[in-house]
Amino acid sequence: MFHGYLPMILDGLQVTLSVALVSLAVACVFGMMGASAKLSSSPVLRGIGWGYTTVIRALPDLLLMLIIFYGGQIMLNRLTQAQGWGYIDINAFVAGTITLGFVFGAYLTETFRGAILAIPRGQIEAGHAMGLTRGQVMRDITIPQMIRHAIPGFTNNWLVMLKATALVSIIGLDDMVHRASLASAATREPFTFYALIGLIYLAVTTVSIIALGALNRRVSRGIKAEAVR
């Protein structure tokens, strides 16, 4: 039915999932930095955080990806020329994951910011009063609780980002979409292969929804009982 192209497509799924997971890790780092900046007492940091989330969310993902991919290549070329190094080609995987991470970091900034604000201020003050360092307060009080508040927004962002990984095929990454186009060209059956990868995306989405729903129930254990008390 797939003229023997199924293993190649599934190989592409591995690329797609790697891009998605690495981008997610990058996005979490940018998201935490963005949320910290937006909640900081320094007006400069708040301004940077505001600019980051506003500009990124006002532009199409694909445009940002092309700017970072081509722009990054040009800047790297200038740098290597100035330093007298050889030509370094920007890896499409690196460009794709950094871009997706940077873009979705802006969306996660808002998720994380809301989740941190949902933690009662007194708990953080109490932590400081007990003599915990800022890092300890973050690790032992803020992060464990913000996870629960962040999961619904996090789930949404993950699902959107998973679908956005399809765009990396446009900057030349050999992901599932790119392989489907190769198989389509070779077999002249584009519908078969694009519908196949559509179903694979749908399956990954479904698994994600079920897994993150289970995680949400797990981290929310006992919350209702507490509210009743």
Place this chain on the structure above:
Amino acid sequence: MINWTIVIDMLPAFWNGLLMTLFLLVTAAISGLVLSVPLAVARTAQSRWASWPVFGFTYVIRGTPLLVQLFIIYYGLPQFGLIRDSALWPMLRDPWFCAWLAFTLNTTAYTTEIFAGAIRTTPSGEIEAARAMGLTRAQVFRDVFWPGAWRRALPQYGNEIVQLMHATALASTITIVEILRVGRDVYTNYLVIPESFGMAAVFYLGLTLALTTLFRGLERHFLRHLDPRASATARPAAEKATAHA
């Protein structure tokens, strides 16, 4: 640093790209709005025969990348002889029609879920009161149910329209010359970033700003009752303040 000659030379091309982006946005937004109202009603219906097919539609569309949907329609459908022989074929050969179809399906799915959420949160007392007043089903829908649901959905609907505008950039992958395609063409010809993608970014930023301003205006109009400064109780204080001034 910026080559203004290129910027000025390419301004008419970007302007035409802007018109194409707006055209894609407006046509898909209108057809999406028209389709999603009845679909949202079906989605929230008691009967599973009505709600499940709509849920299936929105789940499939929301669970797959728009780029893949666009490729299925534009590259995929011509695979079948049945479609190549059908009356739809002249339209499906047209990239613009395929883009419109993909964007409409996409925005319909998201908007249906937004409206369905707004419908579910309608206080049942509103409907019961309207029924008790003797309004017909159609009147209840038109005068009680929909105005409330529309107001609750408006902020999210505004976000969806901005997302749809950003999604139109994908039309560049099927040969449609909208803002992003113009940017990519300028980049290919001159290998410069600010004058190509930078210009495209300026246009998209302007469009985003215009849309958010439009929806802020709509929210101010439709959600006026939620604005504490505009509500009846706050008015005397405001008048007092102006009297003193």
